[in-house]
Amino acid sequence: MTGVRHLIRLILRRDRVLLPLWVLILAALPAVYAASFAELTPTEESRLLYARTTAGIPSIEAMLGPVYGHSVEALATQRAGLTLLIVALINVLVVIRHTRAEEDAGRRELVAATVVGRHAPLAAALIVAACADLVIGLLTAAFLGFSGGSLLLGMSVASAGIVFAAVGAVAAQLTENAGPARGLALAALGVAYLVRAAGDATGSDLSWASPLAWSQYTKAFAGDDWRPLLASLGLTAVLAVAAGWLSVRRDVGGGLLPTRLGPAGSTSLTGPFALAWRLQRGLLIGWSTGFLVFGLAFGGATSGAAEAFRDNAELAELFARLGGGASLTDTFIATLFGIAAIAAAAYGIQAASRMRAEESAMRAEPVLATATARVPWALGHVVFAVIGPVVALFMIGVGLGLSFGADVGDMGQVPRLIGAALAQAPAAATLTGLTVALFGLLPRLSAVAWGILAICLLLGQIGALLQLSEAVLDLSPFTHTPRLPGGEVTALPLVVLALVAVALTAAGLWGFRRRDVGV
Structure with a gap:
């Protein structure tokens, strides 16, 4: 020692x-939740009704955990799950x-x-x-x-x-x-x-x-x-x-x-894309499987939320403040997709950060010493960092659609929820592009992408509860994605986010092409 x-x-x-x-x-989050509940449920009767109602909704208890009391602090404790x-x-x-x-x-x-x-x-x-x-x-x-x-x-x-x-x-x-x-x-x-x-x-x-x-x-x-x-x-x-x-x-x-060694000679590693696939495939399979399981687990319990709140307008308004959306069922699903979007962005950051890890471990330099150019090598990883979150969001849409559709007897929910999940992809791609830009332009600050993701997560958690100004909330790309299902779809924000992601990615590739390797 x-x-x-x-x-x-x-x-x-x-x-x-x-x-x-x-x-x-x-440390401040539980106090923020308590202050919000004090405002949204000012009377003991409203808090007691909220506690009794949410205690019977499997989907809410699955997401946040059980509620044991009806005081402001007890409700904040559940929200702090x-x-x-x-x-x-x-x-x-x-x-x-x-x-x-x-x-x-x-x-x-x-x-x-x-x-x-x-x-x-x-x-x-x-x-x-x-x-x-x-x-x-x-x-x-x-x-x-x-x-x-x-x-x-x-x-x-x-x-x-x-x-x-x-x-x-x-x-x-x-x-x-x-x-x-x-x-x-x-x-x-x-x-x-x-x-x-x-x-x-x-x-x-x-x-x-x-x-x-x-x-x-x-x-x-x-x-x-x-x-x-x-x-x-x-x-x-x-x-x-x-x-x-x-x-x-x-x-x-x-x-x-043990590290499994590859064959002495491989015909599959024919280029930078094949190398990136070899390095990224475990991450892609793991994240996609996790998203599918998450969707299957929560889909069957979703329909109970609407039944529990249907006859209480006050609590319906409260839950809408906490989650947003149109109907209560769509509100809960939109909340799940909002969480999934943050997770998908984390996947994109992790996949894009593999380039910096390969460079720091001095494995990139021997590859780039061959006929492999820098931009094709980087693009191999960028492809998986962009497509991977899309695949993961698709999988949660499939899992949630199948589980929820089977529960309500409407398998038409599957394409509807797949589309709602994929609407989160441009926001996740924006943070992926930011990671690539940091890697190419400011490689020593690559980890800052995780900090920005954390800020987006916190804005999503407390922004609506604190009624922060639109200027603050707009700092997060996830603010600009439609609250689907149930919300209005506007193409312009999605197009702008996609263009920002492309611009950041292009800037990162441009910077990597011109800077020294290993700095």
Whole structure:
């Protein structure tokens, strides 16, 4: 453990801007939700009716989690169910960034050559992530008045982040590169979310298999049960010990999962596009399968939302404020597609970032030393970064259409929902184009694309609730996509977003053609 203190200082210095920003924003979200519910449901009767109604809608409980009380804070706690997902995601990315990504860049080996213990880098990353989570928890409690319930809610959010920081630490030991490590950790997070959603939607004990559910079963502001956090602490300890044990049983720069070698001679790698397909196919198959499963899981529970709110105009208006759209069923589906659009953009950013990863690992330079030109090499990855999110959105449209259509007895919903899902593609392509532009023009700032995606996510989460001005909301490309199904379709915003994506991509390719490789 020698050198942990110095490595912690190094991590804090590198993340001195983004980390405090994330902490403040995520800690403020539950308070924002509480203020919004206080405005939208001013009377105890309206809050009680909302709580009773949403408690009987499987689709809403699947998306947000169960509701245990009808106070403003209890309703905000349910709404903060998606905050747990965001906190867990950030912890995965932070830990892998400061462990496996450091090995990919060769910096870990340089650090290891100094007076630094073998466990120090992993321990430093986990300590920073855990401390940031605890600060989020304490600030969450402070923003909500620092009561017993607010402190429990804050610690519940923190525990979800700490658990998945340990998940990211384990994933970092298994693969040879940061990309596959992120894929493994994000797959674990996706499975945890789906297990929690399936259990809450069916009212079964299946949810107890998900660490995300443990944070919600503390029943903050409605019983205050601290015991589920013991399970989170226990799993964190097991995973952290496992990560440390695994880290000393592999070489620096290596992974424990065997890397399958290709044939000595291959006729399939005939050009840059074939190489990109070889590198991107696992990502494409994984994301597309996940989107299909997500659509199938939520489609069957969607029709219940309209039935529950049909006879209550006040609650129907409230849910429309929270989600937008025309009918309540279409509102809920549009909300799901809005979340899917953010996820599809994350896929596009990850696929486009593969170019920077190949360049940083010095695998691009030997390829470009052959007859392969820069632009065709980059275009191979760009094609998958643009088409991949479209395929993923198509798959969620198919899954949701099949499941929802079978539930309502109308399979005509399939093409309708496919079209609604694909309407989100131009916004996702805009962030993909931004990633390509950063790679070509400002390669050292390529990671900024993830920060911009986070801003778009937060605007989508709290923009309508805070009634932010249109000028602020318009900063997100997802604001300009139609709220489908049920909303009006205007071609101009979609065309403009597509043109912006093309322009950004072209600028990135132009910049990559003219700059030095490896800068």
